Amino acid sequence: MDSNSSRGKRTSLQPLRAAGRQRVEELLEAASDLMAERGYEATTMAEIAARAGAKIGSLYRFFPNKEAVADTLVQRHIAVLEDECAALAKRAATLPPDVLADVLIELLVTLHPRVKSLSALMEARTDKMEIRDRARGHAIAGIAAALRVCAPGLDEALARDIAAVVLNTMKILRGMLAKDAPATLGAPEELRRMNRLYLSDRLAPFRNI
Structure with a gap:
């Protein structure tokens, strides 16, 4: 069996x-560095050990497979996101939608050094683990909670739909700034403007309900 695939549910x-x-x-x-650079699928246990300057046996001593490594990273990333989103939710009631849009779109960008492999894990193409869905679900839930504080009349389903759009916008902006996505000098600011207009349009009808 591939050393990077599931070996059961050993913790x-x-x-x-x-x-x-x-x-x-x-x-x-x-x-985290390797997954951010190459993606989840392309990263191997041997490369992780080599990058850390460790023997492969040392890696397997602590993590039985790559899924266990990713699961630990997701748990850590989720804890960071939950803390940041909880702090944002406390402020959201006082923020107009366009300002909230700027705060949200910068969130993943500024958090990237602490959750650098989050995007790679959210985009992982595998049916062998729930990591991708859990990472996406927590990110969307955190953003949706802030949106509902800003616009109390917004129902949960629509908040999650809008949050998913915002999350993808955040990822695109980070890609532009990292030069991983096609961009021109002014494109990041145009994306921020688009996000402001989008959230202002979607949240305004639910602000005073």
């Missing part, structure tokens, strides 16, 4: 010693 080892915890951090950082 990751939680190290008790400081040296073990440090090694896990190095392995996860290497995995």
